[in-house]
Amino acid sequence: MNSQKILSVIWRGFPNTLTLLIWSFIFATILGLALTWLDLRKNRFARGIATVYLNLVRGTPPLLMLLMAYYGLPVLLKAIGIDIDHWTRMTFGxxxxxxGWSGYLSEAFRSAYLSVDRGQIEAARSVGMPDRTTFWQIIIPQAAMIALPNIENLVVGLVKATSLVYVIGLYDLYNQASNLSNQTAGLHQLQIFVLLALTYWLLVLVIEALFRLIRRRYRQMI
Known part of the structure; x- marks a missing residue:
């Protein structure tokens, strides 16, 4: 079996891998920001909710999180009268x-925010700048720049984590390669998985290039 044929089969799973990556990152970012907001509040109850969630999520393997979402959540919700059996595998993925990734992103956002010198807030107040303006125009731009390297690492990790959806039967890059290996009785197994590794590497290189572009543009803006 030639490499072109193998790649044509593997790349059938690319749309699912890309969909998983994009939507998971978007929703994890939104949830991560909400958790960061709760964690930074002075309200003990809000901080307690964030702390419990973050500890639970960061202490649970991503594979187990997928299995719990796919097998456990429908059973749990059905007990209170909510039926989600019609959800697709992509939705559960x-x-x-x-x-899983909302907890890691929340920590990246929180640490970046806390890394910004608090003295800048007092300096802004001393010249009459409103706190809201200080937050959006001074604190957030610096925190975003600090957080970018960690976010990049987390996105790269998320790329690799998408391969775990094989456990719920979703046909991504890894599942396509694995099935092809099984169909050929393992005769081309090494070739198949080397090409799969190169495919993931190429995707990571594209992501790293995008983040370099973002950092370059962002530096120009601030």
Whole structure:
């Protein structure tokens, strides 16, 4: 079996891998920002909710999170009268990865925010700048720049984590390669998985290039 044929089969799973990556990152970012907001509040109850969630999520393997989302959540919700059996495997895949990565992104956002010198807030107040303006025009731009390297690492990790959706039967890059290996009785197994590794590497290189572009543009803006 030639490499072109193998790649044509593997790349049938690329749309699902890309869909998982994009939507999981978007929803994990939104949830991560909400968790960061709760964690930074002075309200003990809000901080307690964020702390419990973050500890639970960061202490649970992503594979287990996917299995719990796919097999456990429908049973749990059905007990209170909510039926989600009609949800697609893609929906459960996005949900599982979102829950897992929201905790890591929240920590990246929180640490970046706390890394900004608090003295700048007092300096802004001394010249009469409103706190809201200080937050959006001074604190957030610096925190975003600090957070970018960690976010990039997390996105790269998310790319690799998408391969875990094979456990719920979703046909991504890894599942396509694995099935092809099984169909050929393992005769081309090494060739197949080397080409799969190169495919993931290429995707990571594209992501790293995008983040370099974002950092370059962002530096120009601030």
């Amino acid at each position: 996005v949900l599982g990865l979102t829950l």
